[in-house]
Structure formats: structure tokens, C-alpha cells
Amino acid sequence: MQSFASKYLRNKTPALPAHHGLFEQLGLLALAAAALMLSGVAAAQGQSSPWQQGAFVYTADEHGSSISAIDLAGGHVSTVPISISPHNVQITADGKRLLAVGEPAADGHGHAHGGNAHGANDARGRLLILDTTGLGAKPATEIVVGDHPAHVIPDPRSERAFVTNAGDNTVSVVDLAAGTLIATIGTGRYPHGLRMSPNGREVYVANVQDGTVSVIDADGFTELARIPVGTTPVQVGFTPDGTKVYVSLRDENRVAVIDTASRSLVGTIEVGRNPIQVYATPDGRFVYVANQGTDAEPADTVSVIDVSSGMLVDTIRTGMGAHGVVVSSDGAWAFVTNIVEGTVSAIDAATGEVVTNFSVGRGPNGITYRPPQE
16 A cells, blocks of 8 residues: 555654754754645645545534535535434435435424425434535435434435435435335344445445344345344445455454355454444555544544455554545545544545545534546
């Protein structure tokens, strides 16, 4: 992931000689800091970086009942209030719609909003469909799904969405164009994170309370298999070739590895404390794992796994409560939500360094990346 030179400079920077005066030492440190900053800015302005017109990062600000949009062209952040407390967001493949799931947001009196969604008058979970061309300016389509929705993904054609309902052990399937619920699929207990296979045929779902991963037929809307993986699986992530799935095991401080051909567990890898989200790089070489820790003792690291060796090759310090992670489509950057600090850390993949932290809404959980649009 990193050159030996960059790794050496990051971890083995020699101490300044004792004969340097204080001001000379401070001057050298300032020059070094400036050099690092300039190198980060230079990388950020490169043609292959996400810092260009049209690239965005979106976060689900669960504690603030909002969505934050980071315009990577200039680093501007817009935070828009919505009618739910979103736990997760996901961009559609065509980049035109942003999907958000959560429970109706409570007002100052503890009452849930969202009672007028398609005639509903209960506090069940919601899927919001937002237009990315006018986020906050245009009304969102609001669809009632199951109890306590956790995550959402679209299919590769941007036609359907799959939503995990942790409270009733199901996955809802929604027709995005019609804005209607078209199927409900049973899973293991407390389904949480989910991802679709690169070929669009299957959906893997992490079932927190029974230590399994459900395999769902994305077209037939049925559960095909249930794979035991370990304690408290929270999220899954495919390698780009679809041959492996990585599963965060929150209470084991490990990541499980599934072979998709045999649908079986083939190993586990130790990572940081209480891992939550996982995401593979587009070239399939590495997997990033955000380690949140606990409420009492939040963690602030991202573990980097080498796919070929199955080894942990780096640990990157971000912000407190590292939760969500996504990698840009060119693989140059990783973005991590820090739920305690209310920030997003931008990691330069070439150096493993955090280049900047964006302030977003309160309690950012899920995160998604939209590449520049043609």
C-alpha cells in the first residue's frame, strides 16, 4: 500500500541533532510540516484524485437528523436536515439519487415525524430517495419499510434498493422509480450491513445477533444460504472480483473472510477495537476497516488488510469513533466517519496519512462516495 520510503518517513523520522538550537529545530519542524502539507495538496490537485468538480462524499448524520454533502472540488460542506435520523446513506450507480434509511426523527417533544409518508401514521422505518442535483431543495420520496432499518444498497441498474430491517429480521426491496415496496425477505436475527456482489446477482447480509451472514438472490428475492462467521457481524464488503467477502466481527476485534464460491468461512484476521464498516480498494489489493471502539472507550483507528497475504499491514489514526468507510472510485482516497467528533477523515491511500478532517453533522455513521459525473 505504501512505499518503503513513505512508511519509513512516517514512522522512523530521525530526531534532530542535539546541537540544534530551539528556534532552528522549530524552523526545521515547520519546514517539514509545510512539505507534508504541500505534498498532500499536490496529491489532492492531481487528475486522479477525487478533489475535482462533481465528486462528493455524503454522510448520514444520525444524531443530527441530517445529511452532509462534502463538495470535494473546494472542500465545502452542506448539512441538510431531513425527516429521519439516518443510520446509512448510499449513492445509486447512476449518481442521480441518494438513498438514506433510518427511523423518523423526533421533534423537541420526543414525537416522531414522518407520519404522512405514503399514508402511514406509525413510527416504522423509512427509506428516503433524494435528488443529488438539488439536495434539500427538492422534496424527498419517503417510503415505509420495516422496523429499525439499518443499511441500504441499490442494484447496479439503479432500479431497486435493498434495506435491512434489524427490528423484524427482514430485508425490504423497493422499486426506486415507483417508490413502492415490492418484496420482503427473511434473514437471520438483527440484519444490519449488506452489500451486493459485483455481478449484481447476490446480496450478503450481516446478521448481528446470530453470528451469520445471509446470502440473498437479488432477482428471486429469497435467502439462498446462511453462513456462520463469528460473534456480532456488523457489515460485509466484497472484493471487486467477487471471490471474497470480508465481515467485521465487532465483539471479536476480527474480520472474517468468506469464500463466495463455497459460501464458507476460510479465515479471520485481527484488527482494531470493535470494527464496524469494511471497504475494499478498487484494485482488490487492500481492505479498510473502521474501528469504532465502544461508547465508553471510543477508538480512532482504521486497519488496512492486505488481501493477498491476509495480513494486517497498517493502522491509521483518524478521529474518535471511526465508524463508516468508503474508498474513492480511483482508489486514491479513503474517507472515514468519526461518529464522536462529527468529522470525516480523508486518507491519502498512497501514504496512509490523514490529509484533512471535514466537519459534518452530529453523529455521522454511514458514508458514500459519488465520483465526478460525465
